[in-house]
């Protein structure tokens with residue numbers, strides 16, 4: 001095994017805190033609930049957890065609207081709970097990454113309350129305040145530019161008391177901080193220092209791409225050829241040239257990296273949410289000397305066109321874009337996306353997990369995906385996500401439903417007397433941790449076996465990635481270190497298939513379950529032809545090749 005920083009060999013597991021485990025019995029998950037499930041996470045075999053925001057918040061965007069960055073919201077517990085969780089996670093050999101939300105605060109944050117109090121307040125410039133456009137009447141279209149909120153509607157809100165507009169890339173309850181003001185940078189670095197001092201192992205950086213905007217706040221050009229995407233039609237009609245990713249962004253993250261590198265002990269990690277499709281822009285976040293964020297999230301396969309040729313080409317492009325010496329990152333699902341088993345299809349949930357955990361780089365597993373959880377339909381009167389309420393159909397609630405621990409009341413997420421904040425969905429045969437733990441053929445048993453194998457396999461941890469030519473419908477690649485090579489073959493289709501391998505070998509793991517097919521030999525066909533691995537419909541295999 002190559003000696004590497006811990007996070008390069010780690011598998012991260014995203015805990016959407018509201019939905020993981022409710023210890024207090026109020027229907028919302030909490031930090032103590034997470035602590036009580038550390039045995040499970042250790043048993044599963046993940047190395048780090050990422051906790052979504054648990055800071056004090058009015059919860060307009062479920063915690064991504066912070067009023068106090070250095071305290072825990074009572075809904076999730078106390079600072080003492082967080083200290084206990086950190087200590088216990090470390091005792092379980094699990095690192096803890098917390099969410100860092102730099103782009104905006106809550107409109108009730110004391111900084112914003114001060115900032116909006118008058119045009120001359122010392123914190124006025126901590127946020128983006130602008131006069132109405134000359135010639136407009138305050139009541140009409142006086143917005144300073146054409147920028148839009150990702151959650152629908154314009155990105156500017158008029159504050160009648162001071163007669164100026166403020167900018168909000170998300171909800172109007174989430175005003176954007178002005179990172180061009182050094183006082184803001186200092187204050188936000190202090191937030192990071194606070195959590196580093198408490199012992200967190202790193203940060204997941206929320207909308208890292210938004211903190212540098214065009215200094216002149218110019219209008220975004222219109223897109224002559226808008227492509228379909230995750231956001232509302234109006235938002236997609238613009239080229240987001242000025243509201244996101246001004247080139248100064250790299251220097252901002254270099255500054256943040258220095259804060260991390262000064263921490264004692266060092267070795268903290270930063271993983272930045274960057275959704276850029278442009279791989280050159282995406283790769284800039286590593287920094288020219290690999291001195292900005294440790295990794296931008298690799299979202300490139302999320303909601304992908306699930307065809308072998310497309311995936312092969314996309315992975316090849318990302319591998320080529322990652323700078324020399326930098327480390328890739330892969331994600332297939334999170335709290336902003338539909339469940340993998342829903343967009344890729346439930347029958348592909350296992351090959352998706354196999355792909356995620358065998359690509360070169362640090363993967364993030366979204367809670368519940370190890371069970372193959374699917375989107376849970378949310379009746380309109382139970383909708384919670386503000387995006388859903390603004391733009392029906394865009395909502396993220398279906399992928400944020402409570403973790404399914406047991407077949408009992410509330411799926412074991414919360415005491416039977418509680419009403420979970422989102423419905424737990426229909427009980428499916430075998431669709432909970434308790435049942436899947438007992439079944440060696442379950443998705444959970446497969447995921448656990450895969451995590452175990454990955455931890456001990458130098459080729460899977462460190463090996464170079466090379467695609468194999470596997471024809472239509474099958475994605476195949478090798479991972480190789482000197483002296484060891486494994487092949488990963490994924491049948492993405494409903495027909496049985498067979499994949500030619502560069503040499504004979506031995507099956508280490510099949511998506512069909514822990515121990516199923518393990519040890520089976522893949523040999524040269526009796527009459528001519530090379531060694532070929534047979535695959536059932538939707539099956540994936542890891543094969544240890546005889547010839548490294």
Ligand code: NOJ
Nearest residue numbers: 061064170206207335336
């Ligand atoms: C990205 C987060 O993942 C999402 O959940 C949130 O709504 C926005 N950023 C705003 O903070």
